[in-house]
Amino acid sequence: MVHCFEIGGRKLVYDPASGGLHAVDDLAFEVLSSLARGGEVPGCDPPVEVAEVLAEIKELELKGSLFLADYGRQLYSPPAFAPKALCLMVAQECNLRCAYCFAGQGAYGGGGLMAENTAFKAVDYLMEASGAVRDVEVDFFGGEPLLNFPVVAAVVEYGMQAAQTRGKNISFTITTNALLLDKRASDFLLAKGVNVVLSIDGRKHVHDRFRRLPSGRGSYDLAFVNAKRHFTSWAGNPRSSYCYIRGTYTRLNLDFAEDFSHLVDEGLTAVSLEPVVAAPEEPYAVREADLAAAATEYERLAQRYLDYRRRERPVRFFHFELDPAGGPCLTKRVTGCGAGFCYLAVAADGRLYPCHQFVGDEAFCLGDLNGVRSEHIVDAFLQAHVYNKPCRACWARFYCGGGCHAAAYAANGTIFEPSPVACGLMRRRLECALYVLAARKTD
Numbered sequence: 001m002v003h004c005f006e007i008g009g010r011k012l013v014y015d016p017a018s019g020g021l022h023a024v025d026d027l028a029f030e031v032l033s034s035l036a037r038g039g040e041v042p043g044c045d046p047p048v049e050v051a052e053v054l055a056e057i058k059e060l061e062l063k064g065s066l067f068l069a070d071y072g073r074q075l076y077s078p079p080a081f082a083p084k085a086l087c088l089m090v091a092q093e094c095n096l097r098c099a100y101c102f103a104g105q106g107a108y109g110g111g112g113l114m115a116e117n118t119a120f121k122a123v124d125y126l127m128e129a130s131g132a133v134r135d136v137e138v139d140f141f142g143g144e145p146l147l148n149f150p151v152v153a154a155v156v157e158y159g160m161q162a163a164q165t166r167g168k169n170i171s172f173t174i175t176t177n178a179l180l181l182d183k184r185a186s187d188f189l190l191a192k193g194v195n196v197v198l199s200i201d202g203r204k205h206v207h208d209r210f211r212r213l214p215s216g217r218g219s220y221d222l223a224f225v226n227a228k229r230h231f232t233s234w235a236g237n238p239r240s241s242y243c244y245i246r247g248t249y250t251r252l253n254l255d256f257a258e259d260f261s262h263l264v265d266e267g268l269t270a271v272s273l274e275p276v277v278a279a280p281e282e283p284y285a286v287r288e289a290d291l292a293a294a295a296t297e298y299e300r301l302a303q304r305y306l307d308y309r310r311r312e313r314p315v316r317f318f319h320f321e322l323d324p325a326g327g328p329c330l331t332k333r334v335t336g337c338g339a340g341f342c343y344l345a346v347a348a349d350g351r352l353y354p355c356h357q358f359v360g361d362e363a364f365c366l367g368d369l370n371g372v373r374s375e376h377i378v379d380a381f382l383q384a385h386v387y388n389k390p391c392r393a394c395w396a397r398f399y400c401g402g403g404c405h406a407a408a409y410a411a412n413g414t415i416f417e418p419s420p421v422a423c424g425l426m427r428r429r430l431e432c433a434l435y436v437l438a439a440r441k442t443d
């Protein structure tokens with residue numbers, strides 16, 4: 001069924017199955033909203049206007065961009081287990097003690113640093129397990145991966161060589177808090193085309209509230225100077241790699257449009273802001289009661305994004321960059337991140353998990369680099385696609401892909417029941433992204 005919504009003074013109608021997005025007038029909006037609710041066509045004086053609207057709706061239906069049936073269920077067949085991306089927890093320790101960290105404030109169960117031979121074995125595993133897939137990816141994650149920079153550098157060289165031998169293309173991404181991103185590390189990552197995700201939450205007081213050094217001091221000043229240097233160098237010559245700022249917001253900064261503006265105004269113009277993944281009882285977890293405020297804030301963020309664009313500032317906000325014509329294939333749209341079968345995390349000791357958020361939770365350990373032993377877990381993640389969850393009836397399903405399994409598990413203790421808060425945030429963020437799309441077409 002179509003989704004009708006108003007934002008920024010525009011009335012928009014989105015058809016999930018076709019991806020059609022329509023900017024409509026008041027009467028068409030009223031008619032479509034009523035049809036979407038399963039109601040009657042509203043009466044109108046003069047009635048000829050409603051007849052015209054209905055004729056236009058019929059035309060769009062015939063063109064396949066309104067009320068298209070969802071054939072995805074019939075067309076979709078679950079992919080085979082063939083991980084094409086590995087997240088290497090090269091350092092299961094951290095030089096920060098972020099209070100909201102899923103990794104237990106840097107302790108991470110004392111996982112330590114990944115040995116070079118484990119990391120190389122992980123690359124070999126990826127080359128083998130990805131089968132015929134040509135494009136493979138290694139993500140360096142932690143804790144703080146730059147605590148193990150020699151292994152990061154060695155894996156980049158080793159992975160490039162292994163990919164060349166196998167006729168594959170390999171890409172690398174590192175997610176770092178930037179504290180150790182000195183010029184030497186930065187130059188290496190730039191020279192090798194490694195994608196860099198910089199964890200900065202926004203304004204200094206927002207960042208420092210959670211992202212603290214072991215001494216308790218905030219890390220903003222130390223992190224920001226390195227992040228800015230790296231981002232500026234990258235932006236001067238982006239080649240084929242990407243770099244962006246990834247901030248986390250919590251219920252304590254539901255004015256996160258200010259964090260977006262702060263980063264952009266400081267020259268960090270490619271940004272993603274994500275809600276914290278946390279158990280609902282955490283005092284900083286975003287709650288259902290916060291959804292209205294967050295919805296308003298996403299709209300503010302969208303207006304700011306458009307304002308920057310109108311002033312020809314080259315800003316990017318990850319979640320506002322929809323590609324309705326191209327975009328992901330059906331499998332990706334139905335399964336989202338692919339955790340557990342397309343994307344795996346490797347703990348420092350070589351054990352395999354569905355993704356970085358599950359590392360250390362023995363209930364989710366899949367096996368190790370000698371092979372997957374817990375096939376039932378892989379199967380559960382393969383089964384957790386949109387048609388097996390309440391998502392099947394959600395208008396946002398083909399952009400959302402069924403949400404984050406880790407957020408679902410944190411909220412409901414199962415990956416088959418999405419977190420209502422995450423859903424509320426996702427739907428609003430998507431409405432804003434569709435609004436941005438419509439506004440940019442007509443600006």
Ligand code: SF4
Pocket residue numbers: 386389390391392394395396397398400401402403404418422423424426427
């Ligand atoms: S918003 Fe929620 S219900 Fe909708 S597709 Fe995403 S996870 Fe599923």
Ligand code: SF4
Pocket residue numbers: 337338339343354355356357403404405406407
């Ligand atoms: S389960 Fe969540 S955290 Fe893990 S890869 Fe998927 S979206 Fe990311």
